[in-house]
Amino acid sequence: MSQHLTVVSHPLIQHKLTLMREKTTSTAVFRQLLREISQLLAYEITRELDMTTKMIETPIQEMQAPVLAGKKLALISILRAGNGLLDGVHDLIPSARVGFVGLYRDEETLQPVQYYFKVPTELDERLVIAVDPMLATGNSSVAAIDLLKEAGATNIRFLCLLAAPEGVARMKEAHPDVPIVTAALDERLNELGYIVPGLGDAGDRMFGTK
Numbered sequence: 001m002s003q004h005l006t007v008v009s010h011p012l013i014q015h016k017l018t019l020m021r022e023k024t025t026s027t028a029v030f031r032q033l034l035r036e037i038s039q040l041l042a043y044e045i046t047r048e049l050d051m052t053t054k055m056i057e058t059p060i061q062e063m064q065a066p067v068l069a070g071k072k073l074a075l076i077s078i079l080r081a082g083n084g085l086l087d088g089v090h091d092l093i094p095s096a097r098v099g100f101v102g103l104y105r106d107e108e109t110l111q112p113v114q115y116y117f118k119v120p121t122e123l124d125e126r127l128v129i130a131v132d133p134m135l136a137t138g139n140s141s142v143a144a145i146d147l148l149k150e151a152g153a154t155n156i157r158f159l160c161l162l163a164a165p166e167g168v169a170r171m172k173e174a175h176p177d178v179p180i181v182t183a184a185l186d187e188r189l190n191e192l193g194y195i196v197p198g199l200g201d202a203g204d205r206m207f208g209t210k
């Protein structure tokens, strides 16, 4: 992807995102909408995947048919909210390998703390798509990408639902080689590090915690 930030303005994504933002939307509906939007975002983030052809036989004749080239993709969920995006992307790319990076945000310093790291082998040969619904301060996203690069990844994309300008700037500074795809670029962060207008705490809203 050539652009650092892509905002996917598809009407279905924007409509579903508005439903997700509404505070009265239930946990079950929130999760379902996130799954649907992530499928649409996955379509966009995989638009320029390398292709090759293979010989197949249709009921009519043989043909050279297009297929994805190279090793299977790696989808990396940044826990825990990443799992909500992961499911929809995985629906669309079921053969992808899946990894998890466990980071939680220290509510005082807003800095990420690692508690889990398990990723597919041969990351250096795969397109790696890291998923986290909220790109807020960018601290945990930058830390997760640091870890993925340490594990060998060289071709990484970052998929989120909402981004704050502060997080986009932080990612661009730390990882200018990692394109970001999002459904919306919101106004700013508030003093607690939440995206404004945002949708609140994505993990709480998808899992019904507080």
Ligand code: URA
Residues within 6 Å of the ligand: 081, 134, 136, 193, 194, 195, 196, 198, 199, 200, 201, 202, 203
């Ligand atoms: N994480 C969230 O879940 N929501 C925000 O607004 C910011 C970070």
